[in-house]
Amino acid sequence: MSYATALRCRKCGHEYPLKPLNVCNFCLSPLEVIYDYKSMTKAISQEKLAEGPFTMWRYKDMLPVESDAVDIGTGFTSLVKADNLGRELGLDHLYIKNDGLNPTFSFKDRVVSVAMTKAREFGFDTVACASTGNLAASVAAHAAKAKLKAYVFVPASVETGKLIGAAIYNPVLITVDGNYDDVNRLCRQLVEKYNWGFININLRPYYAEGSKTLSYEVAEQLGWRAPDCVIAPAASGLLFTRIWKGLDELAMMRLIEPVNTHMFVCQATGCSPIVSAFQAGSLHVNPVEPSTIAQSIAIGNPADGYYALRVARQSGGGASAVTDEEAIAGMKLLSQTEGIFTEAVGGVVIGALKKLVASKVIKKNEVTVAFITGAGPKTQDIVADTVQPFNIRPTLESLEEVLNVPA
Amino acid sequence: MVTRQVMFTFPSELVEEPLIYYLGQKFNIITSIRRADVSENKGWVVLELEGEEKDIERGLVWMAGKGVRVDPVSGDLVEG
Ligand SMILES: Cc1ncc(COP(=O)(O)O)c(C=O)c1O
Numbered sequence A: 001m002s003y004a005t006a007l008r009c010r011k012c013g014h015e016y017p018l019k020p021l022n023v024c025n026f027c028l029s030p031l032e033v034i035y036d037y038k039s040m041t042k043a044i045s046q047e048k049l050a051e052g053p054f055t056m057w058r059y060k061d062m063l064p065v066e067s068d069a070v071d072i073g074t075g076f077t078s079l080v081k082a083d084n085l086g087r088e089l090g091l092d093h094l095y096i097k098n099d100g101l102n103p104t105f106s107f108k109d110r111v112v113s114v115a116m117t118k119a120r121e122f123g124f125d126t127v128a129c130a131s132t133g134n135l136a137a138s139v140a141a142h143a144a145k146a147k148l149k150a151y152v153f154v155p156a157s158v159e160t161g162k163l164i165g166a167a168i169y170n171p172v173l174i175t176v177d178g179n180y181d182d183v184n185r186l187c188r189q190l191v192e193k194y195n196w197g198f199i200n201i202n203l204r205p206y207y208a209e210g211s212k213t214l215s216y217e218v219a220e221q222l223g224w225r226a227p228d229c230v231i232a233p234a235a236s237g238l239l240f241t242r243i244w245k246g247l248d249e250l251a252m253m254r255l256i257e258p259v260n261t262h263m264f265v266c267q268a269t270g271c272s273p274i275v276s277a278f279q280a281g282s283l284h285v286n287p288v289e290p291s292t293i294a295q296s297i298a299i300g301n302p303a304d305g306y307y308a309l310r311v312a313r314q315s316g317g318g319a320s321a322v323t324d325e326e327a328i329a330g331m332k333l334l335s336q337t338e339g340i341f342t343e344a345v346g347g348v349v350i351g352a353l354k355k356l357v358a359s360k361v362i363k364k365n366e367v368t369v370a371f372i373t374g375a376g377p378k379t380q381d382i383v384a385d386t387v388q389p390f391n392i393r394p395t396l397e398s399l400e401e402v403l404n405v406p407a
Numbered sequence B: 001m002v003t004r005q006v007m008f009t010f011p012s013e014l015v016e017e018p019l020i021y022y023l024g025q026k027f028n029i030i031t032s033i034r035r036a037d038v039s040e041n042k043g044w045v046v047l048e049l050e051g052e053e054k055d056i057e058r059g060l061v062w063m064a065g066k067g068v069r070v071d072p073v074s075g076d077l078v079e080g
């Protein structure tokens, strides 16, 4: 039995039963899972949690699932004390949450694991999603584990490398001709027509909750405390809002002290509707046409943008956008200081962190956690220029000649 | 009859034009506004449309042709 009690509209507060449903009938705003925190608090302690498995499912009692999880070994990824990078940027207490270490190499396994478990509970025999990469791979992998049929829709323009990341799990893989808007339109029609579990659409309120485990883990790994500053990327903005919700819940259950974490959201300049709204002091996120190499976060019309914006504001945090060049520099910096190879999104995070520290918005002595949400090999072509080997003949002389080492 | 939930974003030069009224009249669509914020220099409206599928499609193309940005209410469905 979970402690989830209902779905509630984030805007007007209208409540709905725990069903596959994602927007409020009245105001068309997103729905969110609410819980009986009183009972949850009684059942959970630091000691009990410590006895759980070393995956995201050690926090099962804080997630909205009733059955055995569809688990491919996601979570409890490492939190690395990043002293080299910290020195480079000017931070004394910098940590990297390396979520590229998940089974399909991105944080999406957390959200999909919860959504797939719910899909099975609701009795769907078929699940579906539309994605340009990370979500597609994760849905295909979890569907294989859950033995559910999966339809994965991908814009035909997506590179072969990314298709393989999903195809290997043998979903029904469908490439769709047309631009991004065309694929969006098709998906909307599919949702209306087919009784499928759409992982990030009708199952979205449950999907969202998976990201809370990121902040549960970070708090536990820091010895049950919240960071002073968090920096995380946003596409739809959902991840960012749930990192915050996770910390808030821990404090509510008195597992950590009251939270005073400043939440910083980052995006690529070529697709930064949330950051632009923050900087303009606006309450509304205006959609944009995306154009960036950070394709995993290239969402022009973010479903949860308004709520991500609110978290950045209310927490006394901020927002920062970086160019593609700065993102690539960030990827290289993280690799070359900490040995962690991230995809372009991680480069955006490091680039944005660099700016926020340089402008003293994030301060030297603050405990700061940077969320790296995806691994590098997925988009390795964008840093192909790093390959500049010395070429030698297979002799010692040739090596010494090239490297200039004295014999 | 089908329903469709959309968000319109109006640039400043269109804020004063009764485009939603014309959308309803011209294409035989029932429009029901759920959330909105319109000021002098910009505006957005979240609404539910009800009508024949074909009429709604044509109506949305007409709106976009007028310079209004049309987006799905629940954000972009294609994710990273
Ligand atoms: C690697 C990576 N990081 C971050 C995100 C952002 O997720 P959200 O849509 O929850 O903001 C995505 C989403 O696709 C992603 O693939």
Ligand SMILES: [Zn+2]
Pocket: A009, A010, A011, A012, A013, A014, A024, A025, A026, A027, A028, A029
């Ligand atoms: Zn509502």
